Amino acid sequence: MSQYDEGHTVAGWTGTAIATIGSAVLGAGICTVSAALIAGGLGITAASVLVTWALHLAGWGKPPGVRPRGQWRMGARDLTARDGHAECWGCRLAGRGRRTAVVASEVVPVAVGEPEPAAAEAGR
Template sequence: MSQYDEGHTVAGWTGCAIATVGAAVAGTGICLVSAAWIAGGLAIGVVSVLVTWALHLTGWGKGPGPRPRDQWGMRVRDASAWGGHAQCWGCRLAGRGRRGPAAAAREVAPAVGGGEPVPEQPAVPVR
């Protein structure tokens, strides 16, 4: 299995299944020349995006990039989802993830071993 197995998650498969149903309903609407069926299929497509996003934010979807081997399984929840993924649009839309150098400079990680707190790494701007 590849380290970059994005989409091989509960969120990915659920969203794909719902979107497939939406495409089938919209396609049936095109064949029947029915605006109601087409609109219903498009609405189901929007629902698939929202369901996938919600599952991703609860840890059933993985962020971009390589992951440790113990997180390669599809049924493994992503423990880093609550803090947000660094280069994930879904996490950024939800207000999670890295926000920029100014916000990162204000936040500090908890002290390890009773020493001084260590500031987090500044975010790398995405171009």
């Protein structure tokens, strides 16, 4: 197995199988010059992308990068998928995994033992 465990997921294998079928139908359509088979093959191939994405969002895919060795088996479900993965385009397209910056309004650091700026101005 590779260090990164690429593609060893239910989502990866399912998407690959559907895309292979779609490619075969598309190829048959091109060889027989059949518009129906060409359209069907393109539809099946597009469906493979959507099925893979849905399975990834359901936790049957994997986040980008290295997973712990205990989660390398084929049927390992990713329990963190609900919150989204930080660097995952699929999660971002679904509105998950976005890291929003917290905007602070004029935070003034105060050292311990010194009065707060508002209290110092009120005493003047």
